[in-house]
Structure formats: C-alpha cells, structure tokens
Amino acid sequence: MIEPLRAHLQSVRLSAPSIPYVSCVTGDWIRSEEATSPAYWARHAREPVRFADGVMKIADLPAALLEVGPGATLSALAAQATRGRGVSVIASMQDAARERSDRECLLEALGRLWIYGATPDWQAVHGAPRARVPLPSYPFERKRHWIEPPRPPSRRVRRDGRSPR
Numbered sequence: 001m002i003e004p005l006r007a008h009l010q011s012v013r014l015s016a017p018s019i020p021y022v023s024c025v026t027g028d029w030i031r032s033e034e035a036t037s038p039a040y041w042a043r044h045a046r047e048p049v050r051f052a053d054g055v056m057k058i059a060d061l062p063a064a065l066l067e068v069g070p071g072a073t074l075s076a077l078a079a080q081a082t083r084g085r086g087v088s089v090i091a092s093m094q095d096a097a098r099e100r101s102d103r104e105c106l107l108e109a110l111g112r113l114w115i116y117g118a119t120p121d122w123q124a125v126h127g128a129p130r131a132r133v134p135l136p137s138y139p140f141e142r143k144r145h146w147i148e149p150p151r152p153p154s155r156r157v158r159r160d161g162r163s164p165r
Contacts, residue, residue, distance in 0.1 A: 002042050009038035027053025052081040064088035064116040066109065071095045088116055 016032035023030045025043050027050030034040040051074075058065060059082045067075040072091035079089040092109040094100050110120055123129060 002045055005045060006038050006042040009041050014038070014041075022054040022057050024049045024051070024054060026050065028057060051077060055081045059085055059087045064090055064113060066113065067091045069093060088112070
C-alpha cells in the first residue's frame with residue numbers, strides 16, 4: 001500500500017503550508033520539505049501517531065486546545081498528556097454519553113474559547129445584529145401576584161373520635 005500511495009502522491013502538486021501545524025509523524029512543527037514530500041505523506045500509513053508529543057509541542061503556546069468533531073476522545077487524551085501544565089482543552093461536540101444538543105455544546109465551547117481570549121465573530125454566531133432594548137425608567141416593585149392553590153378540606157374529628165359526616 002505504501003508504494004502505490006507514494007506513486008500517487010508524486011502526481012499531486014504538494015505545497016508548503018501557509019499555516020503552521022504539528023506533524024503527527026514527528027510530533028514537531030511541520031517543515032516545508034516534509035509537507036511537500038510524497039515519502040513523508042506515505043509514512044502516515046505505517047508509522048505511529050505521535051499524539052502526545054504533538055500536544056506537548058502545542059501546549060507551549062499561550063492558547064487553548066480545541067477538538068473539532070464528534071466526541072471528546074482526543075480532548076481527554078490531550079488533557080491527560082498536559083495534566084498539570086494549565087492547558088485548557090475544549091471539545092466542540094458532545095460525546096455519546098451526554099444528552100445535550102449540538103448547538104448547546106458548540107456555544108459552550110465558543111464561550112470557553114472567548115474566556116481564553118478568542119475573538120468570535122458574534123454576528124456570524126447570532127445571525128443578525130443585536131439591538132438594545134430600553135428598560136422602564138421606574139424601579140421594579142416586588143409585589144407578589146400569586147393566587148394560592150385551594151387547600152384540601154380539613155378532616156375534623158369530633159370529641160368522640162368519629163369524623164363528622
């Protein structure tokens with residue numbers, strides 16, 4: 001499988017990345033000569049993924065780690081690899097054990113990213129620009145407007161121990 005894959009990759013135009021990323025093969029930042037080498041990409045099929053090394057390389061950055069995709073398996077592994085280093089690991093979708101909507105999970109992840117310094121495109125999140133709603137200028141008075149539910153009839157007992165009927 002490796003040789004046919006390498007042969008196919010030689011027919012594809014490979015470009016150097018414009019955004020730096022950590023290689024799963026080396027556990028270090030990808031180099032331009034690796035990203036443009038068919039032999040490097042063929043190694044992915046046979047060599048182990050150096051996930052913990054890659055996570056530790058990213059953990060040196062002042063950023064949170066975001067898992068994009070269903071479940072939280074990689075988030076759990078990243079949290080385990082970076083335990084005690086103060087790295088924030090965020091899953092963007094729920095795992096099968098939780099019963100929350102995908103939107104709720106995504107908004108929670110977005111909120112956590114915002115707490116850690118990300119700048120979300122709020123108009124894209126909400127769809128339309130938000131407007132301020134004026135509140136009344138008078139103070140809200142705390143008056144109770146509640147109708148008490150009817151009380152069940154009391155059971156009176158006569159002095160002789162029998163109930164009146």
